[in-house]
Amino acid sequence: MGILQNVKNAVRQRSIHVAYVDVGSCNGCDIEILACLAPRYDIEQYGIYVHNNPREADILLVIGAYTPGWADRLLPLWEKIPDPKVAIAIGNCPISGCLFARPGTLIHPPVAAHIPISAEVPGCPPRPTEILQAVLALAPEVFRDYEVRVL
Amino acid sequence: MMASSFLWYLVEFIRPSWVRKFFTVRTAPLLTPPYFRGFPEPTGKACTRALRCMMVCPAPGAIDVVKEADGWHPRIHRGHCIRCGLCVEACPNGVLSSGRVLESVTASGTALTLTFRIDVDTVSCMGCGNCAVACPVNRGLDPQMAYGGRASRDDLLLCVVEGKCKVVREDRCNGCKTCEDHCPNGAIRVDRVLQAVQAVSL
Numbered sequence: 001m002g003i004l005q006n007v008k009n010a011v012r013q014r015s016i017h018v019a020y021v022d023v024g025s026c027n028g029c030d031i032e033i034l035a036c037l038a039p040r041y042d043i044e045q046y047g048i049y050v051h052n053n054p055r056e057a058d059i060l061l062v063i064g065a066y067t068p069g070w071a072d073r074l075l076p077l078w079e080k081i082p083d084p085k086v087a088i089a090i091g092n093c094p095i096s097g098c099l100f101a102r103p104g105t106l107i108h109p110p111v112a113a114h115i116p117i118s119a120e121v122p123g124c125p126p127r128p129t130e131i132l133q134a135v136l137a138l139a140p141e142v143f144r145d146y147e148v149r150v151l
Numbered sequence: 152m153m154a155s156s157f158l159w160y161l162v163e164f165i166r167p168s169w170v171r172k173f174f175t176v177r178t179a180p181l182l183t184p185p186y187f188r189g190f191p192e193p194t195g196k197a198c199t200r201a202l203r204c205m206m207v208c209p210a211p212g213a214i215d216v217v218k219e220a221d222g223w224h225p226r227i228h229r230g231h232c233i234r235c236g237l238c239v240e241a242c243p244n245g246v247l248s249s250g251r252v253l254e255s256v257t258a259s260g261t262a263l264t265l266t267f268r269i270d271v272d273t274v275s276c277m278g279c280g281n282c283a284v285a286c287p288v289n290r291g292l293d294p295q296m297a298y299g300g301r302a303s304r305d306d307l308l309l310c311v312v313e314g315k316c317k318v319v320r321e322d323r324c325n326g327c328k329t330c331e332d333h334c335p336n337g338a339i340r341v342d343r344v345l346q347a348v349q350a351v352s353l
Contacts, residue, residue, distance in 0.1 A: 042178055074334070092210075095230035101211050122190075124233035129181050 002148055009143040014047045016139045019057035019081070020090075023074055024107060025064030028125040029091035033061060035128045048135055054080040058142050059135060065093035065100050065107040065116060078115040084146045086118040087111075088134055095120050111132075188250035189237045190227050198223040198246045203265055204238035207344055208327060214238055241265070241345075260350040267324040268342040271311070271316045276338040278314035282330035283307070288323050 022030055036043045037050060051057065054077050068072070078087065089111055092098035097109035111117060118141075121134045183189070191214075200216055200223045208214045213231035216223050224237070225247060236252040241263040245253060256262065280299045283289055288308045289296060295303060302310035308323045309316060309330065316339060328341045 040178070041181065045177060088221070092230055092233065096212065096228075098231070098233065099210055120230065127183070127187075129183065144274040 005146075005148050009146050009148070013140050016048045016059055016135065017057050017097070017143065018043075018048055018050045018059045018061060018119040018135065019052050019054050020061035020063060021074065023062060023064040023070040023076060023094070023111065025091065025093050029063040029093070032125040032128050033063070033090065033131060036131055041128045041132060043132060046132070046136060046139075053103030054078075055082070057081050058085060059136075059138065060085065060087040060115075061131075062087055062094050062111050062115070062117070063090045064111075065097045065109050066111050068106055068108070070114075071108075074111075074114055084142050086138055086142055087115055089117045089120045089139065090131060090134075091126055092122055092124045095122060098124050114127070114130070140147050164241060186251045188234045189226075190232055190234060190237050191236070191247035193224065194245055194248045194253075196244050198225060199244055200328075201243055201325070203241040203243060203263075204247065206265055207237045207239060207263060207345060208239040209233070209237065230267050236264070241275060242311050252313065262348055262350075264346050264348055265326060266344045266346070267321070267326040268344060269318045269321055269324060269330075270340045271318060272336075272338040272340075273315050274338075275336040276316050277336060278311050278316060279318070279335065280311045281333040282316055282339050283309040283311060283333065285326060285333040287329060288325060308335040 018031055020030075035041060043050070054060070058081075060078065060081060062074075078085075089095055093100065093107075094109060094111035094117070097105075097107050100107050103107060107113075112120075119134050119138055120129050123130060198216065202216055204214050204225055205216060210231050210233045213228055213233065215226045216229070217226050218224075225242075227247075234249065236249045239247045239249045239252040240256055240261075277308050283302070284296055284298070286309050289310075292307055293303055296307075299311060306320055308318070310319055311317065324341065326341060326343050326351070330339050331337075331341055
């Protein structure tokens, strides 16, 4: 059973499904993530698929500075993702609020205060290569020893 | 004859280099070009704590100048810094570098200069002298200055003349805004004027 699970994990970590959610960004980081899908960066060659469906996602990319409208939406979305799962904060906004972190703005960064964040990619926006690096570095960790020790 | 030509046709298609490429194809490693602005890195030159970097920085909390055992050092905070390169451009000593900002600034002879203008609202100023006493430039010139802001010399930055604050030597101002923080009426304002200038090359 342990060997079978190991094989399953080894295969699954080469086929990562990604969903992204924009919790109030300026669209700069969204465009950099879209650039990852384009032929120049082409994340599918690394076995990363963007379906944007939390039910089949392994990695959630969070973009944006967490506006009040997401208060009752982001956590349910995070809970819909089946285990094992990780979230990556893309850009400055989910880390610190970036330029919007000023008095009187309706944002509540960091996103790590609302859902567990495993990795942060700083930058305004981060480069597609940096986003790719973060996803690729985290992909083997998602399924490492998943359900192996329990059995 | 027919069969051998068909065989050669197949062999052409299973050429080892093509087969290998089919299974292992990857985009060439994408390198960050040298002209991309990264997070500012120290060049090793000494920081004189002019704080121009903190004054021009558009991102809240992205840069601090902190004191360490060997002097002042700018600290870039990732997660706040937007890599605009303005701190690199505004620094009078070239303490930071990022991409080719320093090279292009030197090549084009451009600079970001900060000047300071002090406006005193003479209606709400009550001449308490808090601004003149709190001002760190004044303290360096006239450490004896105390309550009331009466000056012992006439080349101070701020002093109180006839019950009103008076700006004497505006050129001495370093834009720290300490006077603003100490004014009980909000009567004094320091404007930081950022100008991009280019030296006329002959």
